[in-house]
C-alpha cells in the first residue's frame with residue numbers, strides 16, 4: 001500500500017509498505033481524504049517547533065473501516081469515520097479532569113506521530129467517531145478543524161446569545177465563526193485584512209464581515225453590536241497586531257480567547273486587562289464532545305463545510321510524492337485562494 005512521508009523540509013518520499021493488521025481493540029481504516037492544515041504547512045517549511053522528521057503527516061481525516069480487531073464492537077467494516085488525532089495519557093491532572101486536549105504528554109497523530117497520508121492505517125477504536133453514511137467523504141475531513149472552532153467558542157464561557165467577534169478569517173477563524181452561529185451565539189462578526197477570505201466568510205453565511213484595512217476592529221464591533229459591544233472576542237489570527245487590536249476593541253469584562261498560533265512572545269497592555277477586567281484564556285484543539293458537535297453541525301448543514309473546500313488534489317500512484325509536493329507548492333504560492341485544500345488518496 002501507498003505511504004507518503006515528509007522526510008525533510010520540502011521533501012516528500014513515497015513507499016510501498018505492508019498493509020497493517022488490526023490488533024486487539026484496533027481497526028484498520030482505508031483513508032479517503034485528508035485536509036491540509038496550517039500546521040502541515042509549518043512542518044513542510046521546517047518551521048514546526050515540536051516535530052521530528054520523518055513523519056507521515058495528516059491529522060484531518062475521512063476514512064472507512066476496512067477491518068476490525070478482536071474486541072471491537074462499536075465499529076464494523078464499511079462504517080464511515082473520522083479520527084480524533086490526540087494521543088493522551090489519561091492519568092495527568094488535565095486528563096483526569098476531562099481536558100485531554102491539554103494532556104501533559106499530548107501527542108498528535110500526523111505531527112508528533114505518524115498520521116493519515118497513507119492508504120491504510122491501524123488505530124485504536126477509541127479514537128474514532130462515527131459519521132453518517134450519507135455524509136460526503138471530503139466533508140468528513142473538515143470535522144477536525146471545525147472541532148477546533150467549537151472548542152474555541154466554548155472556551156469563551158457564556159456563548160449562548162453572546163455577541164462574538166472573531167479576528168482572522170482563515171480556515172480556523174471561519175470555523176470558529178460558523179461554530180459560534182451553530183452553537184447559538186447572538187450576533188457573530190468576523191474580521192480580516194483579506195478581501196477574498198471575507199468573501200468566503202460571507203458565502204458561508206457569517207452575519208457580519210469586517211475588512212479591517214477599511215475600518216478599525218473597534219468601529220466594526222460598535223457598528224455590528226452597538227453599545228453592548230463584544231462579549232467574547234476570539235483571536236484566530238495569531239499575530240501581535242491582532243491581539244492588541246482586540247484589547248483596544250474589548251469592552252469592560254469581555255472574554256478574549258486566544259486560539260491563533262502565536263510564534264513568539266510579545267508585550268501586551270496589561271493595565272487595560274486589569275482595569276477593564278478582561279479575561280484572556282488560551283485554547284488548544286478540542287475535547288470529544290466538540291468533535292461530536294462538529295459532525296452534527298456539518299451533517300445538519302448548520303455549518304457550510306462545502307464552502308470551505310477551495311481545492312482538491314487527488315494523489316495517484318504515478319508519482320505520489322511529487323503530486324503531494326505540488327499540492328503544497330500551490331498552497332504556498334496562493335495563500336489568498338486557499339481556505340481548505342483536500343488531498344484524496
Ligand SMILES: [Zn+2]
Pocket residue numbers: 037038039059060144145
Ligand atoms: Zn488541523
Ligand SMILES: [Zn+2]
Pocket residue numbers: 088089090091092093094095102103104105106
Ligand atoms: Zn494526560
